[in-house]
Amino acid sequence: MFAKLPGLIRIPLAMLLLGVNIVLHVLLLFVFTLVKVIVPFRPIRQACSRVLVVIAESWIGVNNHLFDGFTRIRWQVEGLSGLRRDGNYLVLCNHQSWVDIPVLQKVFNRRIPFLRFFLKQQLIWVPLLGPAWWALDFPFMKRYSRETLVRHPELQGKDREATRRACEKFRHMPVSVMNFVEGTRFTPAKHKAQSSPYRYLLRPKAGGLAFVLDAMGEALHAIVDVTIVYPEGPCTLMDLIAGRVHDIRVHVRERPIEATLIGSYDEDAAFRGRVKSWVNTLWSEKDAQAARMQMAAKAAPTGE
Structure with missing residues (x-):
């Protein structure tokens, strides 16, 4: 609808509407978060948690409509059949850009339980968004450099304890836990x-x-293996907002959680080796899938 507007009008208007959407939904989030924090009764707190998720899904839904209205993206999404709104999933994905996050939210919003990402501790200070992520039970992780751990060995394993505490909370709610297995965005x-x-x-x-x-x-019921490809090359959030992203391809595959993947990663060397081998095999298959998606995009550059 707005994609035909000149860039000088379209881009500021898109950013304004995205900003208004953030403010309206975050303020509503804060209202129910305050109730959740103040009221001591567990049923009310649980009800507030459910309302917070509904608000967050509405926030994402409006973002999706805005991106649809301001851009002309050709979406190619495969493998969504069989996913359940009441399932609990570990979502694994390759990581190329911050655009990955709105892409994942568009593909999975209201199809599976609300996606929660592991975030760096510093992101809690992002105005409006940081407190909103905290209210939605996003786990914040404090990463320590190798040099810091050498100077302060007592910090060893603190990030893993935080992971465990977050996951214990997730055991009692429908959840999709998001993990970018590469740990950082891809660059040459x-x-x-x-x-x-x-x-x-x-x-x-x-x-x-x-x-x-x-x-x-x-x-957890299953692993959701996601491969994202941007055939036009690396892109940024500003590229997305400005309408410079025209083709996005997503492949989704549900995988069972094998019994051999459950164990003590720190204490069992044999188990650690099995998990690494499984992940490396998965990544080889994902790399081949990304290659096929790139080839398909070149064969059909118009998105047909």
Whole structure:
């Protein structure tokens, strides 16, 4: 609807409406968060938690409508059949850009339980958004550098304890736990520095998903394996808002959680080796899937 407007009008208008959407939904979130914090009765707190999720899904839904109205993106999404709104999932995805987050939210909003990401501790200070993420029970992780751990060995394992505490909370609510297994966004420089054996991916890190699986155990129903491809190349959130992203391809595959993936990652070397082997196999398959998606995009550049 607004995609035909000149950029000088379209971009500021899109940013204004996205900003208004944030403010309206976050203020509503804060109202019910305040009730949740003040009222001591568990049933009321649980009801507030459900309302907070409804508000967050509305927030995402409005964002999706705005992106649909201001952009001309050709979406190619495969593999959504069979996913359940009442299922509990561990969502694994490759990570190329901050655009990945609105893409995942568009694809999965109201199809599976509300997506929750592990966030860096510093992000809690982002105006409006940081407190909103906290209110929605997004787990904040404080990462320590290798140098810091050498100077302060007592900090070893603190981030894993935080993962476990967050996952214990998730055991009692419908949830989709999001994990970017590469741990950082893909760039050619990082790919070269890692000597990554994959063409489109960085090396995966197995520890995070192993801790989530161990902490949540039987509470999770399945793994949702997601591959995102931007055939036009790297993009930013501003590219998305400005309508410079025209083609997004997403492949989704539901995978069972094998019993061999549950165990103590820190204490059992054999288990650690099995998990790393499983993740490396998954990443090889994902790299091949990304290659097929790129080839398909080149064969049908108009998105047909």
